[in-house]
Amino acid sequence: MKYDVIVIGAGMAGLTAAIYLKRAGKNILVLESNVVGGQIISALAVDNWPGEPGVSGADLMKKVNRQVEELGVSVRYEDVLKIVKKNHKFSVATDEDKYSCDAIVVATGTEPRKLSEKQAEDAGMRPISYCATCDGALYKDKTVVVVGSGNTAKHEIKYLEGICSKVYHIHHDEPIPEEAEAVFVAIGRVPATKIVVDLVELDSKGYIEADEDCVTSCPGVFAAGDCRTKEVRQLVTAAGDGAAASEAVLRYLEK
Ligand SMILES: Cc1cc2nc3c(=O)[nH]c(=O)nc-3n(C[C@H](O)[C@H](O)[C@H](O)COP(=O)(O)OP(=O)(O)OC[C@H]3O[C@@H](n4cnc5c(N)ncnc54)[C@H](O)[C@@H]3O)c2cc1C
Incomplete structure (x- = not known):
């Protein structure tokens, strides 16, 4: 199937990007390999999310997910395995299907570091x-x-x-x-960026090189949230990236 934008990852960054893009009238698909909500769902209490001190990560993300559902965003539980760019279009292969789109928001966050x-x-x-x-x-x-x-x-x-x-x-x-x-x-987290290793530039630790505008080295690919180079990896910065990435996507699609 063909979409305007595919968002990879349904954590705070990906879901925020989905809200902005859907509200801007784009035909979008969110692909999530695990559960909607991302890494914060394991936090019993989030004390620095403005307006809701003490909210559990799971409850917070349930609310964000409800908002996404009410907007009619398509979310599929599929693991993205490969992305190929050809003639300004992207082909996204998952463990179940294949999709095409004009732009991609990578919001894959981080994953726990594995045992030696x-x-x-x-x-x-x-x-x-x-x-x-x-x-x-x-x-x-x-x-x-x-x-x-x-x-x-x-x-x-x-x-x-x-x-x-x-x-x-x-x-x-x-x-x-x-x-x-x-x-x-519990030995730390590493960026979940192996699916874009051949597509965009990564820093020495494996995070996607992108500034606050979320623009990567590959035109049409945008990086939002914990998976990109940044100083502060938190919910508010992930949400901020979701908004910034979607604005950058809209500018890119206009061209
Ligand atoms: C225990 C814990 C407590 C925390 N407490 C706080 C706190 O109190 N306050 C705060 O602000 N921040 C907190 N954080 C940090 C916060 O959770 C993150 O900064 C934020 O959730 C990052 O959101 P994200 O959307 O960038 O990434 P993530 O939440 O990591 O979401 C990425 C999503 O992408 C999916 N994904 C990855 N690869 C693929 C693929 N190939 N195909 C499809 N889907 C894929 C993942 O399954 C995941 O759902 C905490 C983190 C942890 C682990």
């Missing part, structure tokens, strides 16, 4: 989770381990201590204790 090869080997067949608030309840009264040393790891440990019988804490290079029945990983 050695630790993954240690973990063996034991379940690995990247979100204590999402999966902690599955290990009630069980022994688990948290890998990581930053603030997120501390938060995960505190949360799991209220549910599990024992919570081990190790750093990213230590062996996984044999007693642990599940492994919770």
